[in-house]
Amino acid sequence: MAWRIVHVKDGDVLRLRLDNIEIHKLDKKVYVPLSDITMIVLEGNRTTVTTKLLSRLSQNNIGLVICDDSYLPVGIYLPYGQYHHNSKRVINQANWTKAQKQSAWKEIVGQKMTNQIQSAKLLGVEQSRLNLMMDLADGLKEGDVTNREGHLAKVYFDSIYGKTFTRDDDVFINAAMNFGYAILRSCMARVVAASGLVTMLGIFHKNEFNSFNLADDLMEPYRPLMDYWINKNISEEKDYLTYESRLKIIEFMQQKLEIN
CATH class of the missing domain: 3.100.10.20 (CRISPR-associated endonuclease Cas1, N-terminal domain)
Incomplete structure (x- = not known):
């Protein structure tokens, strides 16, 4: 493998x-x-x-x-058309119903929120903040129509990096996360293409200018895992992302997993 x-x-x-x-x-x-x-x-x-x-x-x-x-x-x-029933799978993908997408999105963001809470806990976030995140996760509905994922993300990043932090800041930690997320996205796009699915047809993401909507959907639960990896392994010694730091971030994709 x-x-x-x-x-x-x-x-x-x-x-x-x-x-x-x-x-x-x-x-x-x-x-x-x-x-x-x-x-x-x-x-x-x-x-x-x-x-x-x-x-x-x-x-x-x-x-x-x-x-x-x-x-x-x-x-x-990416590889093109290597899946053995490529056309059949794409037709099925194009016919996903709204109900199916809402159900799938609930599962995806539900796992993302669970992983955010666990990552925050391992990074030492205080219990009151964890309780607030758990309350937000408990209210998740089909399709996340009340945007619990967005509200929890705000609490999550505030708890780890401070209330003045935003993902748009030109700071080292954002550079590290942007690089890590881009590697995650690329790996997920590869898996999507290998499965005979079209990367453009997403579940929640549907930007007409985005060729990787489905990859962006499916990578969501892995973002908090990358956040944790960066926080534990990448030191903020420089004001830019060094070659060594980029290699360490890529190492995240090569970790051994224990299953069952």
Whole structure:
């Protein structure tokens, strides 16, 4: 089973060598089996990727993420039509009813809110704030028509970062979360495409200019887990997100999980 995210900073050439990706960087060559890889993240402006490698990445359901000059993921290359009943699944997706979407969204944001409460608890948030968040979660309705998720998120971020904090602030912690969420989004988009679903057709998100509405829906419960990982592992020593910090954030996707 694929598990590895390969991060390439200022590489020279990426090409296919048998069933491996061959990475040229300066005078070195590194080989990674394609069967191990879930995603490749590229930084820098000099890297060349061969079309033969791109073709094999699609066949192996490997996502390719491109970062901009600020190291934030801005593009993703996904496999096309690899699922065996792709058309059938897309037709079913397009026919999801309003009731089905409302029920699914309740499950999604319900899990997100549960994870926010647990993350806040592990980060030492006081009990009175946890109780307020639990009360908000208890009132969740189909489709979250009363926006309990938004109200709980406000309490959640205020409790961890202070009441003056907003997600629009130009601060280190937001840079870290933005990078982490972008990696989460890319990984979720890869899973959606591999499942034969269309990334544009969402459950709650429905922005006509967004090509990843469904990925944005499905990644919601994982945001608080990323928040916790960042708070526990990324120190605010710099006023910018260092290369080492970006690697540590990517490590979140490679953690072992205990199931049952």
